[in-house]
């Protein structure tokens with residue numbers, strides 16, 4: 072009797088790495104399952120064969136992180152909007168159709184129809200690799216297949232979608248004519264205590280995260296009466312614990328205020344990412360320090376410690392998309408998670424949707 | 435390869451010794467519990483497919499359901515344990531199968547659970563669901579596993595014993611835990627319908643989650659006992675999206691020299707998440 076071993080028959084990372092480079096691919100996996108790392112590896116493997124490969128990301132911070140991760144290899148990495156906007160104009164000489172004042176809410180049907188009149192420009196790349204695909208509109212995958220590249224490798228997590236334009240795995244699969252998804256099922260990033268908080272906000276048809284790390288500290292909910300206290304806490308944490316620290320704030324004004332006071336207190340890197348004045352190219356995400364950013368730009372990132380402020384933006388999760396945002400945010404930190412209510416305490420309704428004190432300690 | 439020593443120990447303690455010490459037995463391998471071995475094999479055990487819960491009335495006295503399960507343990511179990519430990523050793527070779535759920539269909543005395551525990555290691559964590567219509571078999575299985583625990587094996591194994599897969603009352607939320615389904619020498623039974631068996635098991639798998647699922651089939655090489663294998667295979671592949679990894683005849687060595695057993699085996703696999711989209 073001769074049987075293969077479990078690693079030889081199970082999918083996951085191995086199946087992703089073994090899918091021939093001229094075949095399209097759909098990979099689905101929860102946060103922390105290593106999608107981005109696999110996407111970069113595949114991009115390198117394709118680039119090594121001399122093919123033109125393009126990596127598409129959801130936001131500029133993820134583009135930056137990938138740029139830093141892949142080091143000197145100089146992969147072409149672009150956000151979807153930047154790339155498609157330019158590609159469309161190159162092909163048609165026109166701007167991609169959008170309703171007035173709705174910059175990024177493109178009218179895809181019209182755009183695709185206009186392209187039918189310009190068949191001469193063939194695909195711009197041999198292989199397209201898309202990360203955080205669930206946040207992109209499904210029509211993009213049709214555009215990609217028809218115009219950008221004959222082979223498309225897509226990495227997605229449908230439970231992490233944070234935009235109205237997001238797509239389900241089925242929609243992505245149909246629009247991109249992709250094979251069934253290969254699932255990555257294990258989370259290697261977060262401690263079980265952090266996963267418990269994230270899973271509290273989990274919704275959708277797929278099971279919750281399956282955590283593979285040993286236990287750590289219980290995440291905490293802290294109340295501060297003013298931002299100065301929060302700033303002192305973050306500064307102290309950086310001095311005693313160090314590592315990479317993320318701070319989620321929604322209002323740029325709060326972000327800049329924190330940035331100013333942290334700079335004054337902390338001997339180390341303090342950066343604020345403001346999508347209105349993109350400066351991600353200067354943020355050394357992977358050197359120890361503090362990065363202040365909002366929920367849209369934290370997508371795809373990971374930190375040792377995360378402080379989440381302005382929770383009232385997402386709580387009490389009256390809309391499903393808010394739950395998904397909480398799930399996505401809570402699965403960013405590897406080791407420590409703090410939720411901070413400042414300056415006013417959370418409403419009873421907001422408190423009611425948070426996990427109980429056994430999962431999220433109150434201090 | 436003989437039995438792993440810890441399994442051999444519990445089999446001797448809980449099966450061989452009680453039969454040897456039973457007043458009805460003169461020689462445990464000639465007339466265990468007072469019945470000639472050939473009659474035990476053909477009539478008491480029905481080649482492994484008997485009604486193990488019913489008392490058996492023979493020419494020299496009565497055997498209880500528990501007696502019949504013990505005799506199964508004496509005359510048939512060992513070979514099946516050897517096959518399944520060999521199979522799981524290969525399947526787990528340098529691989530990690532983390533916290534699986536095991537559905538052992540027609541489990542007898544927990545044969546598949548013991549073999550898998552041996553392959554995964556002393557402290558391995560898994561959930562074992564033994565399904566057998568004979569309570570006498572499950573009772574023997576539970577005693578074997580308790581004895582294993584006193585030897586430091588299977589201490590992190592959660593156990594359930596059911597008469598039918600439909601009795602499984604799965605309370606955990608759906609998860610990515612891998613599922614291993616075992617059908618060892620079950621499909622020869624005239625009481626089993628291959629399609630109903632597969633459908634019943636897959637209904638439970640849906641409640642458990644969306645993880646990887648492997649199905650291991652073993653049986654003797656005799657043609658007639660495998661007559662349901664094509665239906666079993668078609669149902670897994672066509673109705674439940676499995677792929678066939680192997681379907682073959684093979685042999686395992688059972689100790690020094692020329693000793694070996696021949697068997698028919700098949701392995702099926704379905705990747706995590708595959709049910710969602712296909």
Ligand SMILES: C[S@@+](CC[C@H](N)C(=O)[O-])C[C@H]1O[C@@H](n2cnc3c(N)ncnc32)[C@H](O)[C@@H]1O
Pocket residue numbers: 481482483484486511514515539540541542543545546565566567568571597617618619620623625626
């Ligand atoms: C030959 S034994 C195999 C036991 C075990 N799988 C092994 O390999 O040692 C067959 C077992 O299937 C059980 N069985 C037969 N028909 C069954 C059914 N319809 N449902 C559940 N179990 C059944 C019998 O009670 C018996 O324990």
